[in-house]
Amino acid sequence: MRNVVLVDPYSAGSALAPAFAERGVPAVAVLTTPEPTASFASTWHQENFVETFVLDDVDKLARRLRELDPLCVLPGTETGVEAAEHLSELVLPGQSNVLELSAARRDKWLMGVALADAGVPHLRQLSSSDPGEVAEWLRANDLSDSAIVVKPQNSAGADDVFVTRPGEDWRPLFDRILGSVNRLELPNTQVLVQELAEGVEYEVDTYSVDGAHGLVSVWRYAKQRQGNRLGVYLSTTVVPPGDEVIAPLFAYVRRVLDAVGLRNGPAHVEVMLTPSGPRLIEVGARLAGSDQQDVTRLAVGDSQVDRTVRHWVDRKHAVSGYELLRHVRSVYLSAPSTGVLRNAERLARLDELLPTFHSAVIAHREGSTVSRTVDLWTSLGHVVLASDDAAAIEADEQLIRKIESELSVEPSSSTA
Incomplete structure (x- = not known):
């Protein structure tokens, strides 16, 4: 019997295995970490899966998943997006999304870069770990006296999203984000700085x-x-x-x-x-x-x-x-x-x-x-x-x- 492979089947993704089961399709789970992050732990239901794997050796896992002949490999939540797309390409080539742009569907900075490359209107932004670089970028873009947003590049739920008004010092907020661990338990190695979108x-x-x-x-x-x-x-x-x-x-x-x-x-x-x-x-x-x-x-x-x-x-x-x-x-x-x-x-x-x-x-x-x-x-x-x-x-x-x-x-x- 064919199955579906769900990567990090947490949050809303916890509904996928039961929904497929109603149609007679069993589910296999792949976890990107040995245990769910604290934010998602309550939504992990191992009993809904016929097998559970922890992602370690990607090529080895892909070989095992091919043996299971899955219908598809899908992410359950944000933390599983890139892993699911990578595994899908190894197991079922061409069935997911454009692999070369996988990070642009996860990293907020790279999203803006992808839009700019495609000529799609987007917010002006900078990814940096250097406050001096940020100050220079603000001056070059006439944003020194404008409201700006500083936030992590890879988090969720408005986690540590700050706005500073004209004349306010953004540096303490920048320093707070840089180097901290966000709600998805990922280190903030860069900070995203954007013009404020209002509407x-x-x-x-x-x-x-x-x-x-x-x-x-x-x-x-x-x-x-x-x-x-x-x-x-x-x-x-x-x-x-x-x-x-x-x-x-x-x-x-x-x-x-x-x-x-x-x-x-x-x-x-x-x-x-x-x-x-x-x-x-x-x-x-x-x-x-x-x-x-x-x-x-x-x-x-x-x-x-x-x-x-x-x-x-x-x-x-x-x-x-x-x-x-x-x-x-x-x-x-x-x-x-x-x-x-x-x-x-x-x-x-x-x-x-x-x-x-x-x-x-x-x-x-x-x-x-x-x-x-x-x-x-x-x-x-x-x-x-x-x-x-x-x-x-x-x-x-x-x-x-x-x-x-x-x-x-x-x-x-x-x-x-």
Whole structure:
């Protein structure tokens, strides 16, 4: 029996093995590290796999995988992208993406380089470990008195993404990132410095087959800055397919996908719609993470997981547009400071309080020790709202914000 090979099947990728199993296709796991990173450990389900390998000798593993005659080799999450593409080329040549551009689908600096090489509009940026080089680059690009972003090149979830305003010193933030270990447990050997893109940010989730790109769903982000932190999520809202923003966004995203060599599989693309037009924030050659597959299915009746199975099992119906079944919004909750969470009893009753309530992922309750929310990783959790009535969702988000405003965090003995 043929199988699928899943590399680092964590986060949203943990849904792939069960989805293939429903179609009678077993799954084999390949881990790029002996154990999942701490951020993904809770989503590793070894029981879903008939065999598990740890990536060590690539050529030896490729020979073993060829013996298993897999349908495909796929990444489960960001950390598995390059390994999956390399293994796929060794096991099933020509079936994945353009191998020479694999790093450009993972490294945020190289994404911008690929766009520049293809003539696709992009943000001005520099990758450096030298603050002197950064200062000179800012002067040469007339950005010394402009807002800029400094961030890791290979992380996720708005991890250590900072913004500095004109006149603010970016060097302490640069020094904080350089040499540190990010949320994916990778060392930050370089720092990415970019001009600040301002506008409305969108998540564009796609699926591609042999270079033809289909639109799975589009989501509008609402974010806020807290001090110098950029990327505190407020909400994500599905955008109806008839919205006027869809055509220019998708036209741009198709150019991005071609530029970074993505030909087969899902992509998660974050784009800022600026006054000058769309500009790429980043692209991931993998499934949209967290519970995005579930909420997409709720909104449009389809998901990247579903299309992945159709692509490799049915060999059809993976590239298309989408239809809106219902309005859906994920509303994120933030902690104002670090300490012990209080006044949180209503978080346990959201299903009773919100008419459009669908589900909630909230790890913290009354008495929990929480960290100040500065990115997606430190969010208190989120609530999924769904309804045929967009106004009802708006009203429920306002109630969530009222409950959030009543939360208090007491300094604990360890934080006082």
